[in-house]
Every structure is written in structure tokens, then in C-alpha cells.
Amino acid sequence: MTQIPVLPSPTWFVGCGNMGGAIIDGWRSAGLSLSNLVVIRPSGKAVDGVRVVTSFADAGPAPKLVVLAFKPQKLDEIAPQLKTWLTSKTVLISLLAGAEADSLKARFPKAGAIVRALPNLPVAVRRGVIALFSRDADDDVRQQVANIVAPLGFAPWMTDEAKCAAVGAVAGAGPAYVARFVDALIKAGEQRGLSTEIASTIALETVFGTAWMAAASNEGMDSIARRVASPNGTTEAGLAVLDKDQVLDQLVALAIDAAARRGTEMANEAKLAALAEPERLS
Numbered sequence: 001m002t003q004i005p006v007l008p009s010p011t012w013f014v015g016c017g018n019m020g021g022a023i024i025d026g027w028r029s030a031g032l033s034l035s036n037l038v039v040i041r042p043s044g045k046a047v048d049g050v051r052v053v054t055s056f057a058d059a060g061p062a063p064k065l066v067v068l069a070f071k072p073q074k075l076d077e078i079a080p081q082l083k084t085w086l087t088s089k090t091v092l093i094s095l096l097a098g099a100e101a102d103s104l105k106a107r108f109p110k111a112g113a114i115v116r117a118l119p120n121l122p123v124a125v126r127r128g129v130i131a132l133f134s135r136d137a138d139d140d141v142r143q144q145v146a147n148i149v150a151p152l153g154f155a156p157w158m159t160d161e162a163k164c165a166a167v168g169a170v171a172g173a174g175p176a177y178v179a180r181f182v183d184a185l186i187k188a189g190e191q192r193g194l195s196t197e198i199a200s201t202i203a204l205e206t207v208f209g210t211a212w213m214a215a216a217s218n219e220g221m222d223s224i225a226r227r228v229a230s231p232n233g234t235t236e237a238g239l240a241v242l243d244k245d246q247v248l249d250q251l252v253a254l255a256i257d258a259a260a261r262r263g264t265e266m267a268n269e270a271k272l273a274a275l276a277e278p279e280r281l282s
């Protein structure tokens with residue numbers, strides 16, 4: 001039986017919105033104890049089973065582990081206050097899309113190790129993808145981080161930040177794209193007279209069943225598509241529309257390019273801010 005990991009005491013979550021909440025939901029459903037966890041968030045909004053405070057001063061002893069779970073745009077507002085609480089024993093995990101390890105190191109020079117973790121929302125149901133990257137974590141820290149994210153889903157270590165960004169672009173943003181595709185299936189069902197309830201259930205079950213079948217068999221997507229489509233049949237007529245000039249491939253590639261470009265912009269903004277205010281970051 002896999003051992004349930006223990007969060008270092010204390011562990012701070014700085015911010016706890018969609019993603020922070022999803023990670024805590026995943027840990028809770030895996031049976032992790034949340035008693036070592038403190039959430040720091042300005043609203044003070046409750047998190048089931050977790051101590052919530054509105055300032056670092058109220059959080060208690062300096063943290064062993066800090067998870068940055070606020071928006072990247074807040075980094076320069078929060079870093080100057082947070083950095084004073086970090087020591088060489090603190091492991092810092094950043095969920096911030098686009099903020100690269102060097103930019104984080106410039107803002108949190110005292111942290112013992114900095115790990116970037118790019119998750120996606122299905123961590124809430126323990127079927128997430130979490131890309132991990134670090135420049136300075138030793139084997140012990142890597143093992144500690146791997147242990148605590150293991151209950152949340154598939155968590156590969158990436159060898160460079162470009163690959164980390166690629167996972168973020170595909171898997172981090174992916175649930176939004178899959179949601180849009182399911183929505184398009186639902187609308188198509190409704191247009192053919194199905195109730196919203198039935199259309200929603202069958203669209204979701206179709207996506208879920210296809211993913212489950214593919215994962216269970218390792219069968220390629222093209223092979224699955226061909227097995228559904230008999231020559232000159234109904235599915236083949238539909239696939240001809242999606243496949244014409246690789247229209248679907250191109251549309252998805254365009255969406256992912258746009259997300260990746262925005263990620264690069266955000267990384268550059270974070271680098272420029274670090275260069276612009278070096279005295280604050282020392």
C-alpha cells in the first residue's frame with residue numbers, strides 16, 4: 001500500500017483560489033493530514049479543515065514549505081513581505097505560470113530550494129498533471145516534493161524550463177480546451193433535440209470513456225478514430241470535416257501557440273521587474 005505523505009510543519013499556502021483549493025481538495029481526498037497547513041489569503045475565506053490567516057505575521061513559525069498559489073501578477077506585491085520569512089531550510093514551490101526559476105530566485109534569495117510546479121485543475125480529483133522543475137533542489141528535496149505531489153496525479157520532473165512551459169501550455173491550460181470541446185458536443189446534441197441534461201451526460205461520458213479506454217490499452221488516437229469510423233460510414237463523414245486541411249490540429253496548435261506566447265511575455269515581465277528593482281530584491 002502506498003504511504004500517505006506528511007506535509008512539512010508548518011507548510012504555508014500563499015493564496016488559495018482555484019488552483020490552491022484544487023490541490024488541497026486532492027490532498028484531502030487522498031487522506032493527507034492538513035493540520036500542518038496554514039493558508040494566507042487577504043480575504044480570510046475559510047478552507048475546510050485548514051487554518052486560514054490574512055497576514056504572514058499571523059501565520060506562526062517560519063515555514064518549512066511554502067506554496068505560491070497567487071496570480072503571477074501579484075509576485076512583486078507579495079515577494080518583499082514573504083521573503084523575510086524564508087530561511088535556508090525553506091523549500092519554496094511556485095505554481096506561478098510564466099515566472100521562471102531565476103526570476104523567483106532573485107525575489108527569494110534566502111530560500112533553500114525553489115521548485116516550479118505547473119499543475120492542472122484535475123489535481124482536485126487526483127488525476128492531475130504537474131510538471132516539476134528545479135535548478136537548485138538536491139535529491140532529498142526532489143524526493144520530498146515528489147512524495148507530496150504524488151497523490152495528485154502524474155508529476156514528471158522536466159529537464160528544462162522550456163519543456164516545463166510546454167507541459168503548462170498543453171496540460172495546464174488543457175482542461176479549458178477539453179471543456180470547450182465537450183461544450184461543443186453538448187451544443188451539437190441539443191441542436192439535434194436532446195435535452196441539455198442528456199446531451200451533457202453523454203458528451204462527458206463519451207470523452208471520459210474514450211480517455212479511459214485509450215489509457216487502459218495504450219491504443220493510439222488515430223487507431224481509435226479508425227475503429228469507430230467504418231469506410232464510407234457516418235463517422236467517416238464527420239471526420240472528413242475535422243481532418244480537412246488538418247483544421248482541428250491547426251486550431252488547437254494556434255490556441256496553444258497563443259498561450260505559450262503569453263507565457264513568454266509573462267516570464268519576460270517577471271525578469272524585467274527583477275532587473276528594475278534590484279535593491280528591493282537583495
Ligand SMILES: NC(=O)c1ccc[n+]([C@@H]2O[C@H](COP(=O)([O-])OP(=O)(O)OC[C@H]3O[C@@H](n4cnc5c(N)ncnc54)[C@H](OP(=O)(O)O)[C@@H]3O)[C@@H](O)[C@H]2O)c1
Nearest residue numbers: 015016017018019041042043069070071072095096097172
Ligand atoms: N487555474 C489553473 O488552472 C492554473 C493552472 C496552472 C497554474 N496556475 C497558477 O496557479 C496560480 C493561482 O491561480 P488561480 O487560478 O488559483 O488564481 P485565483 O483563483 O485567482 O486565486 C488567487 C489567490 O491569490 C490570493 N491572493 C491575492 N492577493 C494576495 C496577497 N496579497 N497575498 C496572498 N494571497 C493573495 C487570493 O486570495 P483571496 O482568495 O483571499 O482573494 C486567491 O486565493 C497562478 O499563479 C497560476 O499561474 C493555475
